Amino acid sequence: MARDKITKASVKRFLGYAALVFFALVFILPFVLTIVTSFKTLPDIQQNPVRLWADPKYGWTLDGIRGLNTSNVRLPRWAFNSVVVTVSVVAGRLFFDSIAGFALAKMRFRGRRAVFGFVIVVLAVPGVVLLIPKFLIMKELGILNTYAGLILPLMFDAFGIFLMKQFFEQLPDEMLEAAAIDGATTWQIFTKVALPLAAPALIALTILSTAGVWNDFMHPLIAVPGNPDLQTLPLGLANIRAAFGQAQPWNTILAGTMLATLPIAIIFFIFQRYFVQGLATSGTKG
Amino acid sequence: MVAKDEASTEIDRPRRNRPLLPRRRSRTRSASRSENALGWIFTGPVVFGLILFVAIPILLTVWVSFRDWNGFVSPFDTPYIGFENYSKLLFEAGIRQTDFARSIRNNFYYVIGVVPMQTTLALVIAVILNKTALKGKGFFRTAYYFPSITSSIAVTLIFVFMFQTQGAINAVLPFGNINWLDNANGLIHNALGVIGVHQPPAWAAGIEFMGLTLWDWFAGPSVAMFAIMMLVTWTTTGTMMLIFLAGLQSIPPSVEEAATVDGAGPFQMFWRVTIPMMRPTIYFVVMLGLIGTWQVFDQIFATNFGGPRKTTITPAFWIYFQSFRNSEAGLGAAIAILLFGVIMIFAFLQRCIIKSSGEL
Numbered sequence: 001m002a003r004d005k006i007t008k009a010s011v012k013r014f015l016g017y018a019a020l021v022f023f024a025l026v027f028i029l030p031f032v033l034t035i036v037t038s039f040k041t042l043p044d045i046q047q048n049p050v051r052l053w054a055d056p057k058y059g060w061t062l063d064g065i066r067g068l069n070t071s072n073v074r075l076p077r078w079a080f081n082s083v084v085v086t087v088s089v090v091a092g093r094l095f096f097d098s099i100a101g102f103a104l105a106k107m108r109f110r111g112r113r114a115v116f117g118f119v120i121v122v123l124a125v126p127g128v129v130l131l132i133p134k135f136l137i138m139k140e141l142g143i144l145n146t147y148a149g150l151i152l153p154l155m156f157d158a159f160g161i162f163l164m165k166q167f168f169e170q171l172p173d174e175m176l177e178a179a180a181i182d183g184a185t186t187w188q189i190f191t192k193v194a195l196p197l198a199a200p201a202l203i204a205l206t207i208l209s210t211a212g213v214w215n216d217f218m219h220p221l222i223a224v225p226g227n228p229d230l231q232t233l234p235l236g237l238a239n240i241r242a243a244f245g246q247a248q249p250w251n252t253i254l255a256g257t258m259l260a261t262l263p264i265a266i267i268f269f270i271f272q273r274y275f276v277q278g279l280a281t282s283g284t285k286g
Numbered sequence: 287m288v289a290k291d292e293a294s295t296e297i298d299r300p301r302r303n304r305p306l307l308p309r310r311r312s313r314t315r316s317a318s319r320s321e322n323a324l325g326w327i328f329t330g331p332v333v334f335g336l337i338l339f340v341a342i343p344i345l346l347t348v349w350v351s352f353r354d355w356n357g358f359v360s361p362f363d364t365p366y367i368g369f370e371n372y373s374k375l376l377f378e379a380g381i382r383q384t385d386f387a388r389s390i391r392n393n394f395y396y397v398i399g400v401v402p403m404q405t406t407l408a409l410v411i412a413v414i415l416n417k418t419a420l421k422g423k424g425f426f427r428t429a430y431y432f433p434s435i436t437s438s439i440a441v442t443l444i445f446v447f448m449f450q451t452q453g454a455i456n457a458v459l460p461f462g463n464i465n466w467l468d469n470a471n472g473l474i475h476n477a478l479g480v481i482g483v484h485q486p487p488a489w490a491a492g493i494e495f496m497g498l499t500l501w502d503w504f505a506g507p508s509v510a511m512f513a514i515m516m517l518v519t520w521t522t523t524g525t526m527m528l529i530f531l532a533g534l535q536s537i538p539p540s541v542e543e544a545a546t547v548d549g550a551g552p553f554q555m556f557w558r559v560t561i562p563m564m565r566p567t568i569y570f571v572v573m574l575g576l577i578g579t580w581q582v583f584d585q586i587f588a589t590n591f592g593g594p595r596k597t598t599i600t601p602a603f604w605i606y607f608q609s610f611r612n613s614e615a616g617l618g619a620a621i622a623i624l625l626f627g628v629i630m631i632f633a634f635l636q637r638c639i640i641k642s643s644g645e646l
Contacts, residue, residue, distance in 0.1 A: 108321055130343045
């Protein structure tokens, strides 16, 4: 009886592992293939599209990486633009979203409900619908094909406001009142008391925004249509196949995708503890 | 007694009308006025930004959809044409109507393929990850979630590489070399071909709706669209899985223990306990999927740019194409409004369902 139970449990465990490993391979192998292919030669890629090791006949090569800095394919430039845009937008969002979230959560002012209602309505608007008029507004403001055009429209983000408001609402009023009684101004209460306590929410907002902005394709597509100098990584990569015409140097194309993914991957692996922690605290009771 | 008195006054004080950040003279008029001003100083910039980049654009989309605008000149100089853009899309026979019908058909097949696939896969993975007493759960969770945080364009390029005729997918699959990305054949047509139906029956070829024959309407997703559906499912499943995991962890363990005591096997447990307990989360994930899949754009742009033979055009892509490549921004705006309507219907449904399931 007891032995029966043990074998049953171990079969179950084996099946569980087998399923998990299978799915993990499905999810991870394309990335492994991408990395390996970036360092293969073109004939090798054509002959062995699945092999996770360079054919010794052809050997490894850095041609793929070298192909990323030419007149058509300007990965360093795209990466620079992506960094400028991502850093500016995330910094702006952290600032605007936290002050607005704080005001909506903890301050009483006329129109507060209306402002929050407006934020919720905006949250529901699908981005696709805004393509054309966003272009028009950027044109009218004269920020089309500029960094301002890439950055400003992304900076105002209803989701972040909502996130920060939800978080600030959890802070006990007594704590803020105590600071007020000690003579702190609202600004001091916000910067010295509320913000430090909001660190987890700010980290979450930073991670989500960084990934979102770094990977965003649609906005740069319409914001800088006439200025190749301002293309970001997704925009440059989306056009990379066209840049090569008929020949498709997949080692270069995949090296580009690999390098574009790398920064986000690093951030993800450093901060994933916060994802896992968030999940853990939300209930691993069982 | 004094302490009790203080406590009761604390409770009796009407919380709502009290400013939450009392200044030392919080009850005076000047204080509340300054709180008003401060509130607006704090929220003003984002309100202004959201009005400029979201609210005005929505109204502009509606306004432009009634104009004959090519996207280059100022729309304020263009003629008002009433519902002409809409009727070109919906009622007048012609290439505009046929293309719009194609985009709706393609996206519809995409939605009814991707939403069940990503939901089921995510749920199954989440249940396995949650239930079994395995080590290395963190690693697996990371592996499954990773594709979700990568750039849609980068992931699309990886899939284009793998789905080439001489690519990894064909090398792994035992069917011989399929030309995935340039294949406009519908999957349902292909399936009918297997049982010997290669030509449309007369009734299916004869009846037309919005410029497409019934045969065309029931083509199924093209092989190229199917490849895109695989790609998207692979990318989004991780996010859905995380949502399911959070939901699974909120099921009280006592419920499952009770079911085990009553002799439920793993499959009974899944169908009779897990699925019913997870119903609100499943609704949420499905609705999230519906709203997202009706907006597919990046993957369409980076794989085939709507080809082959327009079998991967979608309304979102067609808005972009008509507005920025075909110089019919007025028409593009009308497509945007129609798509907005479709998405709003699903968003509204989601809200209703969440509300009703929240009250349970």
